[in-house]
Every structure is written in structure tokens, then in C-alpha cells.
Amino acid sequence: MLTLLIVAQVILGFIIIALILVQKGKGAEMGVSFGAGAADTLFGPTGAMSLLAKVTWVLAFVFMANSISISYIVYRMGTKSIVQNAKTQTQPVKQLKIPVKAKPITKK
Numbered sequence: 001m002l003t004l005l006i007v008a009q010v011i012l013g014f015i016i017i018a019l020i021l022v023q024k025g026k027g028a029e030m031g032v033s034f035g036a037g038a039a040d041t042l043f044g045p046t047g048a049m050s051l052l053a054k055v056t057w058v059l060a061f062v063f064m065a066n067s068i069s070i071s072y073i074v075y076r077m078g079t080k081s082i083v084q085n086a087k088t089q090t091q092p093v094k095q096l097k098i099p100v101k102a103k104p105i106t107k108k
């Protein structure tokens with residue numbers, strides 16, 4: 001189940017990225033910069049929401065819900081985080097004792 005949700009999360013992420021890159025920006029038309037009557041439109045200055053924008057919003061909601069469900073499943077499994085595992089699995093480092101012969105400092 002968890003593997004399926006993680007695979008779905010990765011696929012959703014790529015789809016959302018692709019949808020965002022395909023959409024036009026707000027200032028995509030030249031007339032917008034000169035005030036070509038966009039303020040008098042029925043849906044406001046930005047216009048109606050396009051189909052791509054609606055799909056992006058829905059997929060973003062599904063992405064967030066999937067993220068929450070993955071975190072809940074991992075919490076219920078009782079698994080430790082990577083940081084907690086690293087703290088419990090590390091062993092103390094043994095110090096090497098290398099004899100060092102010091103030479104006296106002489107002034108010339």
C-alpha cells in the first residue's frame with residue numbers, strides 16, 4: 001500500500017509540473033500590459049479559470065491528500081526517521097594511537 005502511494009506521489013508530481021509548464025502566464029498577451037479592456041470583463045481582470053488551471057488545482061489537492069496519507073501510514077507503522085536510525089546505528093569511532101616524536105624548536 002505504501003509503495004503504491006509513493007509511486008502515485010511521484011507520478012502526480014511530474015504531472016503537476018508538466019501542467020504548470022504548459023499554462024500561460026498572466027502577462028502572456030501584449031494587450032494586458034496596455035490595459036486592453038480586461039477590467040470590464042465578466043469574470044474580472046484575470047478572466048475565467050481555464051480547464052488546465054482547474055485540473056492543476058484538483059491534482060494539487062490530491063497531491064496534498066496523498067502526502068498526508070503517506071505520512072500517516074508511516075507514523076502508524078512506527079518506523080523511525082532516518083535521523084533516529086542514524087543515531088541508534090552509529091558506533092563510537094576508535095581513536096588510533098600513533099606515537100609522535102616531537103622535535104625541539106631551535107632558533108637560528
